Amino acid sequence: MKVISEVMFWISNGLLIPVVVGLLVLFVLSVLQLGGLFGARQRYQRRLKRYGVLMDGLKIQGLAPLTAQLEKANGATPFEQVALQTLKANEAERNYLIGNYELELERRLSQPKILTKFGPILGLMGTLIPMGPALVGLSTGDVGSMAYNMQVAFATTVLGMFASGVGYLALQMLRSYNHRDLVWLDYINDTLSHGSK
Numbered sequence: 495m496k497v498i499s500e501v502m503f504w505i506s507n508g509l510l511i512p513v514v515v516g517l518l519v520l521f522v523l524s525v526l527q528l529g530g531l532f533g534a535r536q537r538y539q540r541r542l543k544r545y546g547v548l549m550d551g552l553k554i555q556g557l558a559p560l561t562a563q564l565e566k567a568n569g570a571t572p573f574e575q576v577a578l579q580t581l582k583a584n585e586a587e588r589n590y591l592i593g594n595y596e597l598e599l600e601r602r603l604s605q606p607k608i609l610t611k612f613g614p615i616l617g618l619m620g621t622l623i624p625m626g627p628a629l630v631g632l633s634t635g636d637v638g639s640m641a642y643n644m645q646v647a648f649a650t651t652v653l654g655m656f657a658s659g660v661g662y663l664a665l666q667m668l669r670s671y672n673h674r675d676l677v678w679l680d681y682i683n684d685t686l687s688h689g690s691k
Contacts, residue, residue, distance in 0.1 A: 503626060510623045510646075516616045517653040524609055524660035531664055538671045541573060549678050552685060557581065560682070572598070573675045580682055588683045595679065599672040606668065609661025617654015621647045 544567075548560045561581055569575035576595045580588050624643035631639035 506623050506626065509619065513616050513620045513623065514646075514650065516612070517620055517650055517657070520609060520613055520616065520657040521653050523605060524613075524657040527605060527609065527660055527664050531667060534668060534671065537571065538674075541571065542674070545678065549681060552681065557682075557685065573678075577679060577682060580679060581686070585683075585687055588686065592676070592679045592683060596676060599675070603665060603668055603672075606661045606664035609657045610665055611661075613654045613656070613658030613661060615654075617651045617658070620650025620654065623647075624650075 544563065545560070548555075548563060552560065561578075564574055564578040564581065567574045567578075569578060572595070576591055580591050583591060624646040628640045628643035628647070631637070631643065
């Protein structure tokens with residue numbers, strides 16, 4: 495049993511470097527994600543300002559003002575591309591376009607999901623792995639080794655929680671933006687469906 499526990503100890507200690515590298519990668523991704531969130535918010539606000547009133551007045555004004563605005567934008571964003579194609583498609587094609595757009599939006603959430611899930615996992619691993627050597631240092635009276643290992647443990651925890659927090663924030667914000675796009679596309683689709691009957 496002692497041999498097995500020593501092998502497990504060495505294996506877990508060997509995982510520390512990959513865990514720390516993984517946390518550093520997640521930290522860089524989370525910083526980039528924060529910058530991307532600022533841009534995503536600005537794009538969403540512009541889209542809301544440009545199309546919110548048109549969508550609210552769709553029942554009264556009809557599709558003509560919305561079509562004119564989308565043609566003027568000339569597919570500058572993925573939403574505008576899909577919305578314009580939806581206006582010109584039949585019912586089956588509209589459902590296909592909206593379904594594909596929804597899948598694409600879900601695919602774009604993969605990075606925030608990775609940050610949210612793997613941040614705490616790697617943070618916890620980075621916390622627990624140095625605790626073994628820290629306890630060994632404590633038992634032998636090597637306070638310097640114990641302090642260093644505890645420093646690594648706390649640093650990895652902080653990095654993991656930071657990455658996870660940014661990922662969760664990004665996931666919630668981007669999902670709400672995506673939901674608004676899908677509500678609008680469904681509304682256009684329903685309006686066209688009822689108009690053709």
